[in-house]
Every structure is written in C-alpha cells, then in structure tokens.
Amino acid sequence: MLGGGGLVAANVYASATEGGWGGQSGPDATGQVKSAGMATIDCPDVGTRLTNVPDGARADVDRELAELDRQTADAYQQLQASAQALSENPHAADDSVMNPLEEKRSATIERIAVAIDRVGDRPEGLESLAACALLPGQAGTGGETGGTGQATATASASPGAGQGQDGAGQAGAGQGGNGPVASDYADITAVQPNAPQPAQQADASRGSFTSDCGVNANGLRNSDNVIVAPGVSNGAHHFHDYVGNQSNNAFASDDDLAKADTSCVDKGDKSTYYWPVLRLQNGKQERDAGSPGGGTEGNAGQIVTPKQVTLTFVGNPRSKVTAMPRLLRIITGDAKAFVNGPANANASWSCTGYEDRQLKDKYPLCPSGSDVVRTFRFQSCWDGRNTDSANHRTHVAFAGPDGSCPEGFRAIPQLVQRIVYDVAAPSVEDGGRTVPLFAVDSFPEQLHKPVTDHGDFINVFDDSLMGQMVDCINSGRTCGPGGDGGGASASPSAGTGTGSGSGGTADPGDGASATPAPSVSNPSELPRTDATTTPAHTTKHSAPSKQDDQSKQGTHDTARPTKQGGQSTEGAQTAPAKAGKAHSSAPSRSAAPSASEAGEIGQPTQSPAPGSGQTTPPPAQSEPQAVHGGLAETGANLWPAGLGTLLALSGLVMLIRAKRLRY
Template sequence: MLGGGGLVAANVYASATEGGWGGQSGPDATGQVKSAGMATIDCPDVGSRLTNVPDGARADVDRALAELDRQTASAYQQLQASAQALSADPHAADDSVMNPLKDKRSATIERIAVAIDRVGDRPEGLESLAACALLPGQEATGGVTGGTGQPTATASASPGGGQGQGGAGQAGAGQGGNGPVASDYADITAVQPNAPQPAQQADASRGSFTSDCGVNANGLRNSDNVIVAPGVSNGAHHFHDYVGNQSNNAFASDDDLAKADTSCVDKGDRSTYYWPVLRLQNGKQERDAGAPGGGTEGNAGQIVTPKQVTLTFVGNPRSKVTGMPRLLRIITGDAKAFVNGPANANASWSCTGYEDRQLKDKYPLCPSGSDVVRTFHFQSCWDGRNTDSANHRTHVAFEGPDGSCPEGFRAIPQLVQRIVYDVPAPSVEDGGRTVPLFAVDSFPEQLHKPVTDHGDFINVFDESLMRQMVDCINSGRTCGAGGDGGASASPSAGTGTGSGATAEPTAGASGTPAPSASNPSELPRTDATTTPAHTTKHSAPGEQDGRGEQGTDDTGRRTKQGGRSGHGAQATPAGAGTSHSAAPSASQAGEIGQAAQSPEPGSGRTTPPPAQSEPQAVHGGLAETGANLWPAGLGTLLALSGLVMLIRAKRLRY
C-alpha cells in the first residue's frame, strides 16, 4: 500500500507539472514557446453573398443574418464546453454540434430566401451555405516573431481551452478560453518597412480635415451593430467603443442619430465612429463579465481606454473629392476574416515610431517607450447612389494602386482612423503571466485574431461642415481640430476629450504620423536590423529611470507617482489650451453603455509602463528543480519502503 501510494504521488506530481504554467507547453530547445490553438467553426458568410436584397425584405433578412451569427456562436460555445470529451473522439462533434447547426442554418437560410422571394427574385444557391466545417486546433511555435510572423502549425486534437491563472487559459487560450495565443504577436522591430506613401498626381486633393471626438473616456460601449444588425440586441457578439454620436445602439433610427449629442468638439459632426474594444487578458472581471457579447462569449479581461484617437479625412492621390452623402455607412475590415479569409481584412497594427511597418495578421510587440497603434483606412470611392448595400460593401470601394476609383464610382474624403494605446508589450514567452496579453474583442469563433479587426462609420456631418471639409481637402489646406485652415473650431480648454488629435497628425493616406519634434523617439526607423534608440530596459521595482519616481502595483507592474509614464508622451499642441486629463481606467468606468466620471484634472493617473520580466534563467535552474523534486523523492522512498515490507512479510510467512 505504501509503495502504491508513493508511485501514485510521484505520477500525479509529474502529470501536474508536465505542461508548465496554466497547462501551457514550456520552452523548447530553441527557447520558443509552443502555444496550442483552439478548434473553431467555419461557417460560410451568407451576408456577403447577398448583393441584391429589395428594401421590402431588408428587415427580415437582417434579423435572419443575426440569427445565423447567434447559432454559430452558440455552437462554438457548445464545442468549447465539450472540449475534454471531444478531444478523445473529435468525430463526436458531428452529431452533437455540427449536424444540429446545419439543420438550424438550413431553416434560417430558407427564411431569407422566402423573404426576398416575396418582393423580388428568389436567390439561388443559398441552401449550399448551410453546412459548416470544424477547423481543428493548431499547435504553433510562438514567441517573438518578425516579418510576417507565420507559424509552423500541426494539427492538435484539443478543441478549446479553459481559464488559467492570471487570465491566461489552458494551452494559451486566453482569459475567455478562445485566444489569443503566442503566435498572434510579432516584434515590430523585426518587421521590414512596408508602408510606402502613394504618389501624388497633378490633380491630387492634398488637404486634410481632422475631427476631435475624444477617446470614449465616458465608457460608451455595447455589443450591438446598427449597420449590420439593426434592431437586434447583441448583434455583434462583441463590445464596441463609440466616439462621436452618443445614441448609437441597435435600435437607433436615422432620426435618432441626427438629433443625438456628440462627443466631437465641433458639434457639426454627429457621425458615429466605432470599433471593437481592446482588452488586457489579466483576469479582471469587467462589468460585462456575465453579459452577452462580453464574458459569456469569450470576450473577457480589462477594457483599455485609448490614449489617443485621431480621426482624419484625407484626399485622393489623383483627383478632387466630392462630399459624402448624409448617413453613408462604411464598414472596413472583416470581423470574420479568420474563417472567411483575408480578402476584406483591412486593419493595420504598429507602434509609435515604427509606423512605416504595418502588421495585418499580428499584434505588435512594441519597445519600451512606444505605444500600440491600430489604423483603419476606410473605403474612399462611392457609387454615387446608395448610402448602404445589402452586404454593406458594394456601395463603396477602395481606390486602386494608382489612386483611381472603379468605373462608376467617385472619390470621397477617406477616413483614416488611428487609435493609440498605452499598453506594455506582453510576455508571450510565458503566455502573459508576467505582463498580460492584449487582444481585440471578436465573435467567439474568431478566436481574437488581429486579422478580424474592423471599424464602422456612419456619416452624420452637417451638410455645411461637409462642404467645408471638401473645400479644405481639395484646396490643399489642413483644417479641423488643430488645423490652420479655419474650417472648424480647434479643441478648446476644458473639453475633456483627451484625444490629442493634433499631436501626431496623419501624413497623407498612409497613416504614418509625421515625426514630432518634441518627441524624437517617434522618428520612423527604416533599418530593421538597427537597435532602436528606446531599447527595452527592465528596472527593479522602485528604481528611478529618469522619468520620475517608480513604484509597483499589486500585479508587480511599475507605476509612476504623478506625471506621465513616459510612453511616448506628447507635447500639448499649440492652440489646444490646457492639457486634457487622463482617461479613466476601465475599472472606474460606469456601467457598460453608460457614462462615468472623468478623473480630476491633474490627478496624474497613468497607464503603468511595462512590467519587469522575471529573469528567464531562474526557470529550470538547479535550485528550482531540486525544490520541485521533493514529492517525487518522497514517492520513491515510500515505494522502496513498501517493497522492503513486502519482502519481510514473505519471509515471515514461509
């Protein structure tokens, strides 16, 4: 009995520690971390196939498309909940998940066809879109990658992962159990410059117009999407940040949007700008932890308020632009690009000071002193007739490489949306244990992949302000917030928007900011092999690094008492008045979808700089190994004792 107990103890300990922290595989011989991915469900996107839906059928079709998304999300959650059982028999998912999903989709797709048939021509071939595929998980080599960061993948049987300590899940599945993983990140300093400036033709419209609408410091968020799923609560299945129009929800009519308040400095801009929230996978339970679109659908962790949001409208490289029609709707990017493919993916990720290097399918790992940047370049060609289309894409188009619009389309001001976050580079080597991973919200089956990032825009500019914008862009002036063209009011003191829209103006259509003279760390790097000036420096807790007194919070991350954290701090632009107060943290925001109190001016609240990484040499050292082997040693001793007692008992018997 003692021997058996000893063997059990030794084996249980070995099994418990074999996978490393959080069930995640440890470093291999190359020092890289293997991080297993999750299985997911790939359903054909019915909405993208519907290019001609009569107005009389739009409402029924939109509701049915939202129901298809709900069915996919529910099936994915069922798949995730059954991960342990399905890992033993992956084919069991056919009867329990995939076949029932196909039946539900078939019935819903038939309702779409009937709704269109009542007022127009019945679409053909929709029934072939009912079946979905089960995509197996992948085990990819993670760690810090460069270039495109493409991992080497092999099939993995595990369909999902659970929640682990510190917010990281089993197999690196993230706090919500559905991503991100280590291979979703890339070191921006190892990426080659890839964002050239388009050539300007003689008739180019070289001006720009900037609208200052804040950073959503009041915490206006919901999981609706009034463009894709009007009238459907939780139509997005993930949360959005909203700036500009303050009445955006699933049930907002055009009249509601036109009469709404706005967070924009110039009240002539009531447009709505929204995008998926960014979260830290740090184990924090937000107020939406038990809500649809939030934690119940795998979107978990602390919501990060942007440090800066810049909304700039730019011209066309070869022609003048015409005004956008009022209530024009544009979606850029594809929220389902992970399973749909990258054809419509359009978001870019980079770091301040490195914006000549853009990532499409990776989150950036930024050096110390550099902030994370998301950039969206919206479609800038309009068909001249429609403010929306059945698939929300065909009424607008991207300009060609030479700046020309497709035949029948005309150039309109291009919205370039730039969102900056003061978040430290996560410690992908340990799955975010030391410094948490970050990721955007997504549909649950899209696994928080960066390629699914997207932005939405509805034009609710006053017509007079739109005319000023067009005139400013066509005449080559810089107008709007902080501009010199006088087309719009500049930010005034005490607005509380905190956007700093003019601190890093977007240069043309490329989205690469002009270097700031007050911040030489943001000068673009052109040589990927050159060590950047702000190389990461880890300081011990309490160590001073020339930027102010440092302390630590309860997570071990450095904090700064008073003043800014030093992450690419910008000088206050001329004409902006007093500096804006820092945005409140997500933990101090109000209920989701409601306003919260902004921090007091001069409070000095900042986002902590990067955490101090644990020395990698400590892990696997002789001292640690010896300390961890005592249960195995005790088990061996018990086994030997049992063997001795068994031999003595035999001798006494005979």
C-alpha cells in the same frame, strides 16, 4: 501535521496554476468562458453572398443574418461545455453540435430566400451554405486552428506569418486557451518599411480635416452593430468602443442619430465611429464578464481606454473629392477574416515611431517608449447613389494604387482612424503570465486574431460642416485642431485630435505621428501602479506588479472625466502614472496595470429613451480579479493554505508537549 502540510501544498499549487491558461473548458468563477482549445467552427458567410437585396426585404434579411451569427456562437459554447467528452471522442460533435447547427442554419437561410423572393428574385445556391466545418486545433496552441483565412492572410515580415501551425511556444497562450497565441505577435523593429506614400498628381486634393471626438473616456460600449444587425441585441458578439454620436446601439434610427448628443468638439459632427475594444488578458473581471458579447463569448479581461484617437479625413492623390452623403455607412475590415479569408481584411497594426511598418495579421511588440497603434484607412470611393448596400460593402470601394476609383464611383474624403494605446509588450513566451497579452474582442470562432480588426463609420455631419471639409481638402488646407484652414473644429488641443491632452502631434494630413502614414489599406489610458524593477525578457515587455482592488465607476449622467497624469479618467478612478516598457537587454523600470477603466458597458437589450441621446448603463459595479499565475497575486485565494499552516503548527506544538510529558 501531514494533513495541514498537504492542505498548504495543494492550495498553493492550485492557486499558482489556476486561471485557465492551460486551455480548460467551461466558465470559471468570474463568468469568463474557457475555450475548448481544440476546434474552430468555420461557417460560410452568407452575408457576403447577398449583394442585391431589395429594400423591402432588407430588415428581414439583416435579422436572419444576425440569427446565423447567434447560432454559431451558441454552437461554439456547446463545444466549450463538452470539451472533455469531445477530446475523448471528437466525432461526437457531429451529432451533438454540428448536425443541429446545420439544420438551424438551413432553416434560417430558407427564411432569407423566402424574404427576398416575396419582393424580388429568389437567390440561388444559398442552401449550399448551411453546412459548417469543425476545424481541429493543435495541442498546446491555445485553440489555434489555422482557419481557412490564415493560409493567405499574411503581410508581415516573418516567414509563415499567420499560419499558426508551428506549435512552438504556444502552450498556455491566450486567456483560457481561446487565443491569441504567440505566433500572433511580431517585433515591430524586425519589420521592414512597407507603407510608401502614393504619388500626388496635378489635380490631387492635398488638404485634410480633423475632427476631435475624444477617446471614449465616458466608456460608451456595447456589443451591438447598428449597421450590420439593426434592431438585434448583441448583433456583434463582441464589444465596441464608441466616439462621436452618443446614441449608438442596435435600436438607434436615423432620426435618433440626428438628434443625439456627440462627444466631438464641433457639434456639427454627430457621426458615429466605433471599433472592437482592446483588452488585457489579465483575468480582470469587467462588467461584461457574464454578459453576451463579453465573457460568455470568450471576450474577457481588462478593457483598455485609448490614449489617443485621431479622426482625419484626407483627399485623393489624383482628383478632387465630393461630399459624403448624409448617413453614409462604411465598414472597413472583416470581423470574420480568420475563417472567411483575407479578401476583405483591412487591419493595420504598428507602433509610434514605426508607422511606416504596418502589420496585417500580427499584433506588434513595441520597444520601450513606443505605444501600440491601430490604423483604419476607410474606403474612399462612393457609387454616387446608395448610403448602404445589402452586404454593406458594394456601395463603397477602395481607390486603386494610383488613387483612381472604379468606373461609376467618385472620390470622397477618406477617413483615417488612428487609435493609440499605452500597453506594454506582452510576455508571449510564457503565454502572458508575466506581462498580460493584449487582443481585440472578436466573434468566438475568430480566436481574437489581429487580422479580424475592423472599424465602422456612419456619417452624421451637418451639411455645412461637410461642405467645409470638402473645401479644406480640395483647396489643400489643413483644418481642425491645430490646423491652418480655420472654419472647422475650435479645439484648443493643437494637433492631437484626442480630447485627452496627451500624446505628441499628429499631422492631420496623414493620420500618423512623427513618421509617414501608411498608404496601404487599413489596419484607456491604462491606470498604472507604482513601478517596480524587474529583469526584462527577450522580447520587450515589463513585469506586472499587483493590481489595485477597486476602480469605482459612476454612470453616464454623473461621472465626468477629469485630468489625471495627463490622461482623461472617469469619476473616482485611480490616477494613472506613465508606464515604460522594458528593453530586451537590461533591467528597467516598469509599471503594471492597476484596476480596470471599465467605463460604462452599454445595455444592448435596451434602447435609449426617445430624444435622450444616451444609452442607459447598468448599475455601477466593479469586481476586479487578481492577475493569474503568480503566488504574490493569488493571496486572496490562499486562505486554505493559511488554515493548513495553522494546523501544521498546532500539530508541531502538540508533538513537542507530548515528548516532554513522555520524559
């Protein structure tokens, strides 16, 4: 009886507390990496220093820069694997991790210098960028380090935002302790309006052009970055959502992009639009759980397909715009802003109905009935010569507060990318146990910080359609879905620009809905099970119910989106039902995530067949894992408890019979 009871108790305790919420290190049974929860590797960004790389050296330099990122990711995994030993002797990391990393970086940086020297002037001072710093985290902060970028990357209403050093309420935050933490979230209703519109001058280009390219319902995703690391598999070290061009991977040439299919309604727009995926940190095992860029680099949990994506090109408040050059590449934001600092950060987070309030280094906690919004306002000034630059930044620039471009630059249509998600406000006070945290994918050392959010764009518009865009914007018309200008997209879904048949009306002129769009520079539909009634927490969020077990996925060739509950879903997925978010003061009806809308994770190690316009997905499979933390959600793992119960009952029966025989 004692043995059986002990087995019950031990298994119940283990099942209720498993899942890595306390910051354990090493991979768990699902292939998800658990952070050491103790340090961040801060390496100088060599790419930002290379502002003048000759064309003849560009390919070699891009490849070596990607190698530097791989070295940092490998070192971060070494820290995770040796977390216990390093917690006893932190200086052991110098010999086992940091010194070898510096040696590898030094050799790679030398190859960069040699490559440039062969065709131009050797850059000076690069060797000083080889050494990296190991920034220790604070206990109980889930891996929070307050890296070099955090001291100044603050633009939200709460004091000390982005510092992440208070340690209060941080314990258990983040899946496996690798971030984010409670201080990375802010109640949007407590933020003051901070996004005024710039004044329109006499020669302003007041029109807009919207392209409807869907929400990535077919799940085209991979961890490549064809702009920053062309020809390098897993060059991003985190997964991206793609809409528009369907040949997006590291190996896509300009010709591949030009010949590809597109998800845009107007087939004249073959541009590629991509951004880091948003995940629920709910323990769900996605297809990339054991893959580079996914679970092996700390990006774990259920990928959320956007509810709505609006792609709007707007004008300049003081002048007319000129056409973008074909194959122009623009990156907005900085994927490494947590350690690089905020110089290139351009994240904007908000909630529907509150988009005059933008958060730069916080995820928003939205009230009931409001959805999470990511907004990217891209650079809108072009140097008139180059479609890219060595650091992928200096060929474009942001306009000044009055709309003026730097000397030598000209105004081009500004892409405003607005992405909406139907996700409940997480229960940050318990580290997401009750309602899971959400966060963007990131490089391992960036700890899923919201300030690292970024977007990428490659212009593959037909010349004629680009001409229509410029004419619409300069003449003050509204073109695209629901517009008044005609001659653009022929989408029947007026005002949404989403291809999802959902969501309110988005004004193409400002890229927002119902509220003024931000003028500040930048920032899946979730299947739900039946609702349950639970008390709300102090910050607005809802409690999850038990997740579905399976969500069978097809391939790109066979799965076709279907309309279910007003949302685009894929293949044989469970039909979603609209979920509310609980109010802070009273119980409310809420709904929880069910099986994942994983979609098809692209294979970054393979290039598409010539002319196919498709990436080849891996074999369809889905192995959901129960949400961590609650006993009701760990039943599948409680079989030892059942065995212990049986043993205890058997012992009780034997005891009773023995007592009867005795008397």
